[in-house]
Amino acid sequence: MTAVIEVSHLVKHFQPSKKERVNAVNDVSFSIESGTCFGLLGPNGAGKTTTVEMLEGIVEPSSGTILYRGEPIGDAFKRDAGIMFQNTALQDYMSVIEALKMFGSFYKHTVPVERLIDQCSLSEFLDRDTRKLSGGQKQRLLLAIALVNDPEVIFLDEPTTGLDPQARRNFWALVEDIKSRGKTVVLTTHYMEEAKLLCDELVFMDHGKIIASGSPSELLSNRFNDVLIELPIAAVPETLPALAAHTVNRSDTHIDIVTTNIDETIQHLLAHHVSLAGLEVRSRTLEDLFIDLTGQELRA
Amino acid sequence: MSLKHFRAVFMARNREFIRDRSSWAWNIFFPVLLIAGLAVMFGNDNRSLFKVGVYPASDENESFFDTRHMQFLPIENLTPAIVRVQRHQLDLLIDTTAKRYWVNDTSPNGYISEQLLLAKTDASYMREIVTGREVRYVDWVLPGILGMNMMFACLFGVGYVIVRYRKSGVLKRLKATPLAAVEFLSAQVASRLWLVMAITLCVFFGTHFLLNFTMHGSYATLVLVLTIGAIALITLGLLVAARTASEELAGGLLNLFTWPMMVMSGVWFSLEGAHPMIRSLSQILPLTHIVDAARSIMIDGATLFDVKWHIAYLLVFSVFCVFIGAKLFRWE
Numbered sequence: 001m002t003a004v005i006e007v008s009h010l011v012k013h014f015q016p017s018k019k020e021r022v023n024a025v026n027d028v029s030f031s032i033e034s035g036t037c038f039g040l041l042g043p044n045g046a047g048k049t050t051t052v053e054m055l056e057g058i059v060e061p062s063s064g065t066i067l068y069r070g071e072p073i074g075d076a077f078k079r080d081a082g083i084m085f086q087n088t089a090l091q092d093y094m095s096v097i098e099a100l101k102m103f104g105s106f107y108k109h110t111v112p113v114e115r116l117i118d119q120c121s122l123s124e125f126l127d128r129d130t131r132k133l134s135g136g137q138k139q140r141l142l143l144a145i146a147l148v149n150d151p152e153v154i155f156l157d158e159p160t161t162g163l164d165p166q167a168r169r170n171f172w173a174l175v176e177d178i179k180s181r182g183k184t185v186v187l188t189t190h191y192m193e194e195a196k197l198l199c200d201e202l203v204f205m206d207h208g209k210i211i212a213s214g215s216p217s218e219l220l221s222n223r224f225n226d227v228l229i230e231l232p233i234a235a236v237p238e239t240l241p242a243l244a245a246h247t248v249n250r251s252d253t254h255i256d257i258v259t260t261n262i263d264e265t266i267q268h269l270l271a272h273h274v275s276l277a278g279l280e281v282r283s284r285t286l287e288d289l290f291i292d293l294t295g296q297e298l299r300a
Numbered sequence: 301m302s303l304k305h306f307r308a309v310f311m312a313r314n315r316e317f318i319r320d321r322s323s324w325a326w327n328i329f330f331p332v333l334l335i336a337g338l339a340v341m342f343g344n345d346n347r348s349l350f351k352v353g354v355y356p357a358s359d360e361n362e363s364f365f366d367t368r369h370m371q372f373l374p375i376e377n378l379t380p381a382i383v384r385v386q387r388h389q390l391d392l393l394i395d396t397t398a399k400r401y402w403v404n405d406t407s408p409n410g411y412i413s414e415q416l417l418l419a420k421t422d423a424s425y426m427r428e429i430v431t432g433r434e435v436r437y438v439d440w441v442l443p444g445i446l447g448m449n450m451m452f453a454c455l456f457g458v459g460y461v462i463v464r465y466r467k468s469g470v471l472k473r474l475k476a477t478p479l480a481a482v483e484f485l486s487a488q489v490a491s492r493l494w495l496v497m498a499i500t501l502c503v504f505f506g507t508h509f510l511l512n513f514t515m516h517g518s519y520a521t522l523v524l525v526l527t528i529g530a531i532a533l534i535t536l537g538l539l540v541a542a543r544t545a546s547e548e549l550a551g552g553l554l555n556l557f558t559w560p561m562m563v564m565s566g567v568w569f570s571l572e573g574a575h576p577m578i579r580s581l582s583q584i585l586p587l588t589h590i591v592d593a594a595r596s597i598m599i600d601g602a603t604l605f606d607v608k609w610h611i612a613y614l615l616v617f618s619v620f621c622v623f624i625g626a627k628l629f630r631w632e
Contacts, residue, residue, distance in 0.1 A: 056476060058632070075478070083476040089468035091312050093319035098312070105308035106477040145473075 003031040004184050010064035024050040026208035037185040039199030047208040048188045082151030084142050086158045090130045097126045107149035120144040136167030153184045192286035224284040229257040232278040309487035327499050331449040335507045339438040350413045353381045353393040364420040386432030402428045439514040443594035444567035453496045458537035463550035475631035496530045516601030529590030532614040535621035542628035561587040
């Protein structure tokens with residue numbers, strides 16, 4: 001596979017006031033392979049959106065280079081890229097079909113409007129004012145606008161934030177469809193389930209730096225070799241010598257036991273007459289990895 | 301520059317304006333109601349005084365010049381004073397040295413003033429008759445109201461809208477497309493220009509039909525002056541919006557420009573008697589040149605040549621604003 005986008009030593013400083021200097025992105029390097037879905041994850045304020053907006057050509061980097069197919073970002077990139085921002089407003093008093101046609105007229109090569117309408121399921125509200133769309137409908141329209149030029153690379157910045165589970169799953173199906181057409185997708189998200197389902201490669205960012213990268217399975221297997229056993233709290237006595245060697249997390253309703261040997265741990269529990277009713281065993285998830293990498297303190 | 305891009309943004313902005321019903325109320329009904337209201341308020345001029353111009357000074361031996369309820373105004377120059385008699389702004393004009401007087405034979409006040417003069421004087425004055433329609437306050441104020449309406453429509457319609465686009469992220473989304481800044485800005489200017497001119501001409505001809513304004517000049521020259529004036533005001537709006545991201549700041553800046561123009565551009569009253577510094581300051585403001593040029597075309601019958609300096613100033617002002625505005629412009 002060949003790299004579509006190559007980023008090296010990317011830096012972005014902001015200076016909100018004379019005394020304050022924020023290093024939003026601090027020496028970040030990575031490459032995005034053609035035809036893959038590349039995910040950028042991290043807590044709020046980690047530098048994801050700033051990084052993506054530098055890739056999109058919206059924000060000027062303080063230093064570092066970004067190459068699109070070996071060339072600096074330029075007209076070819078604008079022609080080939082489809083962008084869906086985190087927050088996008090359209091002009092007032094504009095219908096869905098008018099918005100599609102207006103954005104279509106900015107490009108030489110476009111997808112037929114009928115295909116976009118069909119692909120993003122817009123037919124039921126084509127003549128509706130864009131300000132009167134529901135959250136899911138608006139995101140589908142913004143995705144259609146991002147696809148209007150039949151882009152090679154599609155940037156999706158937190159596309160499902162604020163959507164209900166049904167609308168989110170519906171949106172994931174649209175992204176899967178885009179992936180199946182061989183397009184490159186760059187996704188930022190807070191939803192680990194979304195990242196696991198859609199992304200082939202992941203980069204975790206925190207405090208403007210990359211703290212981990214790889215495929216979801218690589219990241220999990222490199223970080224964890226254990227599983228979680230979850231039991232109702234009432235079933236487990238407060239002090240259980242058999243669990244002294246394990247990491248145990250207690251919540252109001254459940255107890256999580258981290259173990260590398262399920263058989264041995266279960267035998268210990270049975271030996272101490274712990275009821276296994278309500279027991280669940282689960283593998284480590286990206287959410288566990290996220291917490292493990294970024295800590296549990298509250299972020300802005 | 302791509303015409304296809306320009307047309308797409310131009311049409312989108314037109315639709316946005318035309319579908320916004322509140323903007324119609326502000327842009328059309330407000331000036332029409334204002335003009336109609338002024339016509340009703342100032343239509344019947346119940347002056348208790350008769351105004352008599354005296355050149356060069358009153359003759360103390362004549363009892364006519366002691367008549368009560370009659371205002372005697374010293375005149376230094378006869379020619380403009382005769383024009384004032386034609387417009388019914390003076391009821392009578394008397395030259396006490398050459399023993400002549402001018403009266404407008406269509407003016408009732410002129411007739412009464414003349415009869416009083418003849419009854420109370422022993423001297424024989426030569427009668428000079430002038431003709432001309434009365435210039436009402438509404439005739440005088442109309443170019444000011446048209447200019448003021450254009451000013452609000454251009455400055456707020458371009459400046460405020462672009463700042464709103466920037467704040468809400470519309471500009472950011474457009475920046476991510478191959479649309480060039482010059483295509484976007486020229487479409488905004490063109491859309492606002494034709495809409496403002498269409499509205500201004502509708503208001504002008506609509507109220508002209510009802511109130512029959514004084515119009516001594518050419519309609520084509522008037523339209524040209526208003527068009528160039530609208531361009532100057534739109535470019536000022538672009539300058540304000542070049543990189544402002546806050547609607548509050550934009551509103552403040554726009555008020556900073558509009559209020560001095562409301563007061564100092566001669567919209568409501570003449571600045572002839574104002575302090576020379578105020579008169580000089582008023583010449584910086586584009587609205588002063590629009591209103592002065594339109595007024596002299598309508599009331600004095602000025603030609604394109606007569607208003608050339610006003611047009612030149614407005615064009616220079618527009619080029620200045622476009623140049624600085626383009627230098628400063630930011631999508632975000």
